């Protein structure tokens with residue numbers, strides 16, 4: 001059973017890697033990301049997002065042809081660990097183009113989650 005739990009944890013971003021339990025979503029936020037259609041560059045460093053993401057209320061605030069980025073904050077109720085998932089996407093009316101999500105598990109994005 002332990003092996004099953006471990007495998008599941010790998011495939012689910014919202015599972016605590018240490019406790020092998022599903023975490024609670026404690027915050028969601030949408031951001032404007034200053035990248036334009038056709039020129040998407042994936043950044044792995046948290047600093048890029050802390051510096052460049054601008055919080056917005058809704059998708060309608062994203063200018064046409066520009067990227068948005070969703071943020072999901074997960075907290076493990078057993079050990080208190082906090083993971084942050086970023087989901088960059090291009091908002092298009094009928095078919096959103098989703099880029100590969102990023103998962104930060106060591107507090108790299110605390111400045112973005114808790115405010116600068």
Ligand SMILES: [Zn+2]
Pocket residue numbers: 016017018019020076077078079080081
């Ligand atoms: Zn945990």
